[in-house]
Amino acid sequence: MSLELTINEAIKTAMRAKDKVALDSLRAVKAQIQLLKTESLGAEVSSDQEIAILQRMIKQRKDSYEQFTAQNRQDLAEVEEAQMKVIENFLPAQLSPEELESEIKRIIAETGAASVKDLGKVMGAASKDLAGKSDGKSISEMAKKLLS
Structure with missing residues (x-):
């Protein structure tokens, strides 16, 4: 529906x-x-x-x-x-911080990102994959944390 x-x-x-x-x-x-x-x-x-x-x-x-x-x-x-x-209530279920971290780690591995300089690549892929499951701010914060 x-x-x-x-x-x-x-x-x-x-x-x-x-x-x-x-x-x-x-x-x-x-x-x-x-x-x-x-x-x-x-x-x-x-x-x-x-x-x-x-x-x-x-x-x-x-x-x-x-x-x-x-x-x-x-x-x-x-x-x-x-x-x-x-x-x-009408959004898909939101990812927990642990699930978000594992998803971002997977995306970092897929994109081959090595440092904060590659944040753009990670954010582009993460925004597509995690649309509706997490907000951009949380995705960005987790990606920065994992890349630094």
């Missing part, structure tokens, strides 16, 4: 449950998918594009959460955190 259909079903469920936070989050995801479809002139949205949308939305909410927390606005920070949790 495509993400769009899954989101539509989740919206119906959230409406029945009168879950405002989930409803707002899901409607935002649906709007982003519709926007992408409109920009691509009605072409089908790939699963990679859907994952990218979800990751971008989570990153935006994480940034907002950090800003609200820094400004002592716990009421707004809690809303952002709740929306983040709703959106994360």
Whole structure:
């Protein structure tokens, strides 16, 4: 089932449950998918594009959460955190730090990277292989750690 259909079903469920936070989050995801479809002139949205949308939305909410927390606005920070949790449910399972480390080690071996100078090669391959399973920041930090 495509993400769009899954989101539509989740919206119906959230409406029945009168879950405002989930409803707002899901409607935002649906709007982003519709926007992408409109920009691509009605072409089908790939699963990679859907994952990218979800990751971008989570990153935006994480940034907002950090800003609200820094400004002592716990009421707004809690809303952002709740929306983040709703959106994360639609991403593939995230890799644990140990799994991420073993995947990065495998990619380093495949690319023949030897030092931090080869970080670009590792990041390119890792971003493709680990799309949706881990965020770019975690991948970058682990690759730098293993290459240095």
